[in-house]
Amino acid sequence: MGALKQVTAAVRWNFLGFFKNPRVIITFLFSFILCFFLSDRAMMVADYYESPMQALEPFIWTFGDATAILLCSLLLILLFLDLPKLSQVTPYMLLRMKKNRWLLAQFFYIFLVTALYMAYVILVTSLLCMQKTYPGNIWSKTAALLAYSKMGKDLSIPSTVKVMESTTPFSCSMQIMALLMCYSLTLSFLMLYVQMKAGKKAAIGAGLFYSLFGFLLNPEILAKILHKEEYEMFLVRRLSGWISPLNHATYGMHDFGYDVLPSIEQSCMIFLAVLAFLAALSFHTLKKYNFNSFTGE
DSSP states (O other): OHHHHHHHHHHHHHHTTGGGOHHHHHHHHHHHHHHHHHTHHHHHHHHHHTOOEETTHHHHHHTTSHHHHHHHHHHHHHHTTTOSOOOTTHHHHHHHSOHHHHHHHHHHHHHHHHHHHHHHHHHHHHHHTGGGEEOSSSOOHHHHHHHTSHHHHHTTOOOOHHHHHHOOHHHHHHHHHHHHHHHHHHHHHHHHHHHHHHOHHHHHHHHHHHHHHHHHTSHHHHHHHHTOOGGGHHHHHHHHHHHOHHHHTOGGGSOSSSSSOOOHHHHHHHHHHHHHHHHHHHHHHHTTOOOSOOOOO
16 A cells, blocks of 8 residues: 555656646647647538538547557657656655656556547547537448448548447447557657666657657558559558557558458557566666756756
8 A cells, every 4th residue: 555655646746737837738739739630531521421420430530540640649759758757856756665666656647648638639529520420329321421432441531331330439439549548658658768768869769760660661651662563452551550550559450350450459469568568678777777867847
């Protein structure tokens, strides 16, 4: 119980002044602007078919796309620039608790902030389209029309007959949220580890490289790099689906019974394994981490 209280106290200290921090305010403001522009696709579809949408469908259609996920997650680099959280109180906290408990508090802080950010994204996306949505947990006629039309594929909207038959809008949005959370947590944990190992500039570089790596492994981009023909796209899609973290976070890049791609559960397990590995590296690096200098905010 003492350990739990210490970790909780450290997490609460990290959140002091969080909502007044200009960097946090700017991040959430940029996120709102991003959702505004990205949700325009869902509104365009609703206007085109002149039919309402289920309340969570704007989020599903917006963040079922790899580019939208990439842009959304890049804002986390700005949000977590100050990891690990150091202040004038940090030496006192380290005298009262073990270093591994302090680091565990940083992990919980990352998880809670990421969850808050993702909840904000789904809320904003739904509110922006609320004039043309309904709350029932049933796929809309618009989604059904997209599943049978070329428009859904052209817009990278994960609304297919297979998806609609196997899940509900609520379940589908929760799966997309889980993938987004896992991808964002791996990005944040990577930044924490690299910053402890090599400093803030290296952490920013690692976050950008992680995002760029996933972007370059997009099937269309990878096919151009490897000079693959159209009939070879299924091999490129399969390869990028398994090795790209961004594709693991993309709902449409998963196996729905007709392709050899990772399932939602397999992607989550891979992300969790990466998180465990980064956490182990962070705990190892903590033993040699220099706490001699502390900068308050």
